[in-house]
Amino acid sequence: METATNGKSQKSLGNIVSELAQTHAELWDQEDRARSKNDADVVQAKRNIDRLNQKRNDLVEQVDEIVLNSIKVTHG
Numbered sequence: 001m002e003t004a005t006n007g008k009s010q011k012s013l014g015n016i017v018s019e020l021a022q023t024h025a026e027l028w029d030q031e032d033r034a035r036s037k038n039d040a041d042v043v044q045a046k047r048n049i050d051r052l053n054q055k056r057n058d059l060v061e062q063v064d065e066i067v068l069n070s071i072k073v074t075h076g
Helices: 013-033 039-075
Strands: 002-005 008-011
Touching: 008 013, 008 039, 013 039
Parallel strands: none
Antiparallel strands: 002 008
C-alpha cells in the first residue's frame, strides 16, 4: 500500500519493512557467495553487497522517517 504525502507517493511502513527483510535475505546470500574460491564471483558478490547495504540503509532511513513523523503527530 502506498500513501500520498505532500504530493509524493510513499510506501507504507509494512511495505518498507517487508522490503527490508527481503534485502537482508539477499545480502546474506551475497555474503555467502563472497566466500567462493572463484575470484570473479567474489568481486561480483562484493559489489552486490555494497549495493544492498546502501539499499538497506535507505530503507532504514525511510522507517526512521515514518516513525519520527508518527511520534510528532501523536505528541504534537
